[in-house]
Structures are given as structure tokens and as C-alpha cells.
Amino acid sequence: MDKKDVLIDSLYIDNKKVIKFWPMYIISFAFLIIAFIISEEIADYLVRIINIIICFGVMLMTAATSKFSKYKLFIFSGICFFIIGLLNSIHITTVTSVNEYLYYSDLYIQIKNLAESLYLFMALKLIYNNYSSSKALMQYVFLLLFAVILMQMSIYFHVNVFVIRMYILAIILILASISLIKSLINTTSENNKINYFSIFISLLVITYYLNFINLFIYKPFIQLMIEEFTFLAYSIIYISLSEKLLNKPYKTIFNDTYERTLQLEVLNREIYLKNKEMENGRKYLKERETVYRTLFNNIPLPMVIINNNNKRIIYANKQFLFLFRLKSIKDAVNKSILNFLVIKENTTVKENNCLNYEGEVSIEEKRVELEIREFMLNNETHESMLIFKDITEKRRIERIKINVEQKKLEEKMRSDFLSTISHDLKTPINVIYSAAQLIKIFLENDNYETIKKYNIINKDNCMTLIRLTNNLIDNSQINYDYLKPQLAIFNIVEIIEDTIMHLAEYIKSKDLDLIFDTEEEELLVSCDKGFIERIILNLISNAVKYTKKGSIFVNITCNDSKVFIQVIDSGKGISKEYLENAFKKYMVTDKSRVTTEKSTGLGLYVVKSLVELQGGQVIIESNKDKGTKVELQFMKEKGYEKF
Template sequence: METKIMDKDKALVKPEVFKKIILATTLGVILIYISFINYLLFHTVIEVATVIFYFSVSIIAINTYKISNNSYFTFLGISFAFSGFFNLLHALTYKGIGIFYGDTANLATQLWIITRFLQSVSLLIAFTFIEKKLKEKTSILIYLIISIFLLLSVFLWGIFPDCYVTGVGLTLFKKLGEYVIALISIASILILMKNKKAFDKSVYTYMIFSLAIMIVSEIFFTLYSDVFDISNMIGHVMYAVSSYLMYKVVSTICIKNPYELLFYQLSETNQALKLKAEELEKSNEKLKIEIRKHRITENELIISEKRYKTLVDNLPDAIFVHVDGEIQLVNDEAKKLLGASDSSEIQGKMLSSFIHKDYHSLLYKRLDNLKEESSIVPIVEEKFIKLNGQIVDVDITSTCSVKEGKNVVISVVRDITERKLLNEVIEYDNLKREFFANISHEFRTPLNIIHATVQFIEKYIIDDSSDNTREKLERNIKSVKHNCYRLLRLVNNLIDSTKIDSGFLKLSLTNCNIVNVIEEITLSVAQYVETKKVRLVFDTDVEEKIMACDIEKMERIMLNLLSNAVKFTNPGDDIFVLIEDRGESIIISVRDTGIGIPKQKLEVIFDKFRQVDKSLTRNHEGSGMGLSIVKALVDMQGGKITVNSKYGEGSEFKMQFPTKVLDFNEADLEIAADSDRIDPVHIEFSDIYF
């Protein structure tokens, strides 16, 4: 069986990496074993190795910063020199070394904390120099000042907090310090991950492991109460491993990679020289080829110039090329714009002679800007004067380039006369829409007064009149009311049509039982249908369906469709109002067996002001806006309306609405009815003669 470790192509762990892991583990076990026999030897070996790593990092990074061109690692080299110095002091002050006398446990621990703080903070600050240039002398001076202050605070002033108390163990400051160092290292990992692309893959991996092992070692350094605790020994071993990994990072970036790149570039240069020599040997042949290419290029330039001229001549905009305001070249559209039959009528003249005098100051200002900035001036609107004196509105923009020491300006001019005319038409259309809205409201006010007066007459005068007088009054008042309804229907349609066009008609949605709403609307027109001797049938396949809709708009839709059905049916015909539940949607259809709609009218039946019956002798009145409003109201509620009809057999209007339900509390509130609102049934059915 093949092992995954030995297979170089498919191995989970590369052989050389596997060997290093085995070696590091073995060394760690040996060192921990030595610590149980002679802790002083163990500690000295660890600290000396770490100091060597620190100074190696410093020497490599500082002395190779010119070829590595990496301020990040140069900064680490400077900081590690000072960290190595404090770590060396820590090792020399350790109890048993013999350089310092007395109980030096606290002193050694203080120097240890200083070393770790310097290292962790430096690793965090170093990220600012990934893209920023480092001032080496300034950095060294800052570290020197900080180091002197720390040495004085420990050895002379005695103000540095105690870190170890004999017989008690680690102080709270020392433990908190280790945790703070661990947090700083975590922050360094997060920033490193954010700047992952700035590092080589192997370097990034080494740095991640180094910082992670450093964090774990800090945790172990908070767990011991006696220096001979296993946690202290493991912490020292992991600390050494972390320092070694950082040494590997710096040596890879500052020595191996730069020199590999250097020798690679030398090799590439040699190869390039060989190729150059071969090229020189064939120079005569290549020169001939270049001459042929040059001739081909000249021909292509001539062709390109012709194409460019053709393009300019065929552009839909007028082109004026002018120098110091004098026109040098124009295209066909420019001649067309100014009404010239030949270019000679324009070329050689000043551009200002074709621009209305009101825009001369703007022209000169824009030309000055082009000379100063040699860029493009934005589009502005001006007026041009044609050769026949006619004034046209144009949009003009210009760009400038320097040719043979002169500013050559190219102005692109577009005739916007038609566009301005269109804008005027649109503005007029808006004014017309506003006029309809205003006139509709003006109609509505006196109509409401007339209707109120008729109601007053019905209530207070007719009852007190004689039979003969009462009959005449009732007949005339009925006629007045009927025509009031017709005018109100027209006014309402005009107002709603204007609101729809302007986007001012809004929905008032509420959750309701749509089946009940449609049924009540259908029953409200029963008396009108009976007078026509037409049978009205309501049917549904579901008794209750809660959905969000605008009840008033739905009433408007149904009454309009029902009044149309009544208009175009004869005595004995049927009108069907059907509801079909389709789960996420509901179908509401109004079908009749009346006269139907001609095929050619089906495509325009929902267009505004379109009528099926346009004859002067048509049976029923109407403005032609009803179905267009119905379609707009259906669309506003997310629905879709279609019509199927066969002339002579009847029509069917089918509406499909999504059965969405509002999920906010206000959806369930009932909307108070307008007490002054005139019965919509009377209004919608006012076009039907009874």
C-alpha cells in the first residue's frame, strides 16, 4: 500500500515538512526532559537560542533592506534588535547565572514582560510599513529612547510594576500583561489575514503559525506558580519555536527570495543578450521587412484617412474644424445645417459669424477654456444663423488638440429644433391635462349643488304637492338626477384619467373577503338588470378568500364592467359574474350573452376614448374612458385583465388578481365611508336609458 506521505504529488504533508515537524517535536521533548534534570541549563539554552534568532532577524533585515525593498521586515529587524537585547538581559539576570546577586526572580520576569511587549507591539505596528516608506534612523532613535526609559524604570527608579513575588508566584500585572500580549498577537493575525496578498504564500503560513504559537505560549506563561511547572517549560519551548519561525520568515524574504530574483534576472539578461546578438545578425533582413511594413502602414494611413473623412461626412451631427475661430473644414451635415450648397461658402469664415450675437461672449469664453485646458467643454445650447438668415436652435460641444503648434478645435453641432418643438408639445399636453383636471373639479361643484337641491325638492316639496303636480315633478326630477349622474360619471372619469396619467391616483389597500365584496357589488345592480329583463347570475367555487385590495377601486371596476354588460345585452340575455380560486391568485370574470364586440375592436378596447359603437344613433351614451380606467385600476392592484368576445354571441372580461395579504396591523382597519358620496351604482349606470 502506498503511503500519502511518500507520494510527492499526492502527499497530504510534503516529506521535507514532515521531517521538520519530527525534528522540532524531538527537540522539544529533549529540551523538556533537560528542564527536569537541570532547569537552568534548559532556560539558558532556550533564551540563548531565542536571542540568536532575534539578532539574526535584525542583522538580516537591516543589512538586506536595499535588495529586499520591504520596509515591513526592515522595521521588524530594528525592533527585534532591541527585543533581543532585553531578552539577553532577562537571561543574564536569571537566578543561578551569577552576574546579578540576590533574589532576581522579579527582575528577570520584568525584563521578560518588557521583551514580550516590545516584540508583540512591534509586530502590530510593522503592518503600517507594508506600503509606507520607513525612516530607519527615526525608528532606531525612538526604540533607543523607549529602551533607556524602560531600563531606568527597572534598574534605577524602581517604578516598573512587580511581576513575580517569591513564595507567592506571578503578580496580577504579569498575568494581565501576558493576556494583553496575546490579544495584541490576535490583532496582528487579523491584520495579517486582511493583507494576505502582500505576502508570499509560504511566508504568510510561517507568520500565521509563529503568531499562533506565540499566543498559546502566552497562555501557558500565565498558568505556572513555580518556574519548574510543566506549563512554564512548554511555554518556553513554544516561545523558541515562534521566534524560529519568524527567523525563517525574514531569511526567506530578505535573503533567499531577493537573491533568487537577482540570479534569475541575471540569467534572463544573458539570455536576452544572446537573443539580441541573433537579432543583430539578421538586422539587414529585418530592416527590409520594416521598410515594407512602413510602406504598408503608409497605405493603411491613407486608407484610414479616407475612412475617417467618410465617417465625418456621414455623421448625423454637423462638424466644424476651426483654428483661432476661423473655419477650416466642415462636413456635409454642417453644410446642411447652415443651408450651404458648397463648403467654400463656409470655410475661411469666422465661426462667430454663424452664431447669434447673444451667444458670442459664451463662444469666446469656451474657446479660451479650450486653449488653457486643452480638453473638452460641456454641451451647451446656442442659436445658429443660417445663410438665409433663419435662426435654428442647436446643442454644441467642442474639443481641442494641438497640431503644428496651433490649437485645432473640433466643434460638434446638433440641430435641436424638432426636440424643442417636441418639448413644447409635451408642455402643452401637461397644461391640457391640468386644464381637464381643473375644469372637471369646476363641473363637479355645481353638479353636487344641483343634486343636493333635487334631493331637497324630493323630500320637502313633492310630498306636499297634488297628485298631478307630484307626477310631473317626479318625472322631471328623475330626468335631472339621471343627467346629473351622467355628468358626474363624465367628471369622475376625467378626474381619474388625469390622476392616472399624472401618477396621483393612489391605492387604499385593506384585507377583506373578496368573494363577499364582489357578491355585494353584483347584488347592488340587480334592480337595473331586472328593468332590462336580463338574468344576472353570481357563482363562485370558494366561499371565502381573504386578500388585499382597494374596495372602492374594485367597486368601480365591477360597476363599469356590469354597466357595459347591461348596455350591450338584449331582453332575455344572461350576465354571469364568476369567481374562481387558483390558490395564489383569483379569477373574477364578467360574461354576457349580448351582442359581442367586433374582432377589429378587441385590440383597442382598453385605449382611452375608444368606443365600440361610434354611430350617431347608438343606444347608449359614453365617453370611451371607462375601460381604460378599469384596466389602469386592475394594473395598479397587480392584476391583469383580458377580453374574449365573438360578435353576435357575447363577451367575457376576465381579471386575475394575486391573493396577497397585508401583514401589518393597519390592514385590518375598516375605512370609514364618505357620507357625502353619491351612490356609485346610479353614476355608473347613468348612461343606460330606462
């Protein structure tokens, strides 16, 4: 409903509603004239009593209908009329003598008129300016109290009553005129409807102007007109508000109830037909359910239907009960599927609309492995069907195959290892033996330069034998958990530098450059000196073996808590596939690292084991044809005791 419709609905009333009360108005006027002829005071009392009844009647109507009244004007009007009626009541009950009546009557009348004019003014602001009813009521009460206080102060300070009346009338006329003009401007013509509020304002404005004239020229006829217009104004507002608050809502409720009754009859008929359809559908579904339940129970695969939200079993077939050794379906329904089995992690695979994963369960002290296929049945109810397949035997055969392949691989690696060991042992020994035979001849011929050359060859082969022997011994001790580090605090820079110096001639003989660099001359580490020497020997030997031309870098750096030792070569590097298994025992399968020397596959395995026994870490990085970097990390110590 837009603003115009709201105004029409709240301010306009059917002409016929007003016209049918004219006979009552005429009779009332006749009685009023008779009362006025008898006594002006009686007529005034009579009009005031009628006004009080109307004011309290409007208040009671608005209070009774406040919960379902749509318009804030009516609630505001009820409160204001209550105040106006209260003022009239105070006037009648407090004035006890004729003299008091003559002295104070006009003042009380003006206060009542002021309350009326303030009501008209605030009501129009409420209607047309979209005022809130609480704000309008607060302003109304404040202004009225202010006027009453001024009046009482004027009487207390013996201000001329005539002057007070003049001021109050001036305010009333201003407010009433503004209200009348605003009402007439906003009044629109509607077919067979009149604006009862504009008529109410107009009649009250007439009484105010007559009061103003009566102030200077008192005539009984003017007083009679004031009483008649006041009675007419209050009668119209009472009849109109009665229609708006009582008759119209009653008719609306009756019409709505009648229409709702008709609609309910139609709905009842539709519900009856729908119930018949539902009954037929229920019978059909019951038959289908029996068919599907029979089919579901007789499928030779264990199957359950679960709720995906809480994983609880909704239904299970006979094969599921047999698989999990359950006596009846009651032992499965409404229990979590996770109570019966354990889902294996990282086994989920999605295929089209199906999820495949694996689980396992212990049945009669036997471990059973299951393949589970999950199908979504209903997205709205989050129901899924699980189909189970026993794959225990299949997985057992797969494990046997893996073990057989592993044994074959280990046997081959062991065979290759023994072959390599025999070669690595025989070759240096044969070279040393041959050199020893030749040295005797060179001594007889005084060929000392050649003797020096063969001495270097012997030294290299001895170093190879030492490294191989150390690795074999370390490997054996590691396997039997016999190798224990003798930890003490050493200057690791000194240990590494001494070890490298012993290898300098060997590296130079291979046409390689050795570069040693350290940030600090003294870095203290808790370690086993022999382990560190064997680690560096293995790393340098590997670097020499796989670097045909270039350089070998040994860098030592540190931070606040750790010491970092890096051995970097510019050799062939290691492929990514081999890099993942570089520290495993017997790993010599990297085809990209072409060399004329055979490898036992123990070097890096021993290095990693020795580093970890000392509480360190080892990291390897490599790119094919770009070299390899091996980094050792040890915790830094603050003080040391050298052994």
C-alpha cells in the first residue's frame, strides 16, 4: 500500500456513514438549544460531559484495537483525546461555584482548545511528514505542560486574565489556521468519500474564531454556535473513528474469515485427493521396497547402505552379516561402519561416480583385507552404498611376489658386491706386488725417479685398500649395531684440514684442483675424530672417482647453532631417480655416472650412518652433468676438551 492509499484509508470515510447520523444530530441540537434557553451553564456542562464521554470512548477504542491497528494516527489520537477529556473532567470537578466558573471557565476552555489545536497540528505532521508517533506525543505533552505552567504562573503573579486569554487564543488561532490550511492543501477529491479529519479541523477552527469574537463582543447566540459546532465536531470524529476502528475491521475480518473458509474447503478437497494418491503411492513403494530388499539380500556380495554424515549403517544384506559374523541385522543397523573395520589411509581412488578404497578387519583372530567400493545413492539424504570384496589372498600373493623380487634383488646385489669386493681387493694388491718387483730392478739401475712414481702408485692403492677395509668393517659393525662413537669436543676445522692435507697429493695426481675454505679457524663440535676422518675420506674419494676434470671444494660455514661442512665437485652428478636411494646400501645402479672404477655401494651408506651416530644430518644435492654437493650438519659447541 503506497502513501496515497494509506492517507485515503485513514482520513476518508463514506458519505453515507455521516449522512445517516444527521437525524441524530438535529435532535441533539434541539435538546442543546432547549438546555441553552434554560441555562447557558447547563448547556456548557452538557456539551463538556458529551465531549468527555466521546474523548474517553475514543481512548478506549484505540486501546482495545492497538495490537492490530495499522495506522499510528489512531493510537496518537486516543492518547491526545484522553488528555483533552481529562482537562474537561478537571475543569468540571474543580470549579464548584458560579463565581469560580465565571472567573476560571474561559481559561480552562482556552487550555482545552490549546490541547485540541496542538493535537491537530501534531496529527497533521504525523500524517504528512512521516513523524514517529512517540516523537509527536512527546512534543505534544511538552508543549501542553509548558502552556499550563505558564497559565498557573500568570494566575499566581496576578496577571490579567484577559491578557492570558488573548495570548492563548492567538496561539490557538495560529496553530489551528496552519492545520486547516495544510489539511485543505493535502485534501483530494474521492468518489463518495469525505475527509472527516478536515471537517473536524474546520469545525474546531470555526469555534476558535467564534471564541475570539466572543472575547470582545459576548453574545448568547455566538456561545450557542460555539457549543453546537464543538458538539458536531466531536460527534463526527467519534462516528468516523468508530467506523475505522470497529466496524470496518469487523467487516474485514468477517469477509476474510468467509473467504478463508471457502479456501479451506477447496484445500480440504485437494488434501483428500492427495491423501488418496499418497496412499496408492505408499502401497506401490511398499511393493517395490519388498522387491529391492529381496534382491539386495540375495546379491552374493557383502553390501551396506550408510549415512555419509555420521557413517551409520541404515541397512545391510545377509552376506555382510556373514562376513562380519553378526547374528542379526539389529547388530549392524544404526552402528557406525567404522566400528566394524579400519579404513587404510592413502588408498582412496575415484573412478567416475565411485570411490575405491581399502580397509581391514580382524575376524576370529584373523586379519581380513577388504576392497571397498562406495556409490552415492541420494545426495539429498546423503546415503551411500558400500560393496565389500575380500582381497586377503590377493594381497598375500602380492606380498609374496614382492618378497621374492626383493630377495632376487638382494641376491643379485650381494653377488655384485662380492664380485666388486674381490676386484677391489685384488687390483690394488696386484699393483702393489708388481710395483715391488719392479722397484728392485730400478734400484739396481739407480732409476730413482721411476721408483718415486711407483711409490705414489703404491700409496694410492694402499689408500684404496684402507678405505675399502674401513667401509667393510663399518658396514659390518653398523649391521650388528656394534659401532659406537667415542664423542668428545674437537675443533672440526683442524680435523678436516689435516685429513685433506693427507689427500692433497692423491688429488693432485688425478689432475684435480682442491679448494679448502672456512669462515672460522676454530669451530667446536661434539664428534668422533675417527668417524669424521673416514667420512671426509669417503666423500673426497667419491668426488675424485666421478670427477674427470675440474675442482673439488670443501667449505666450512656456521651459524649460531650449527656447523655446515660442504663437499662439492664438478663431476658427472647423480640422476634424480638414483638420488632418492643414494644412501641405501649396495646402490650402484646409476648408469649416468660412467667411471672406469667399480663401486661397492657402501660409501654414502657408511657416511650417512656415521654422521647420524654423531647426532648430525647429511643432505645431498645433485644435477646431472653439473656436479654433486654433500652437506654435513653438526651442532655447534661453546667449549671443548680435546682427547
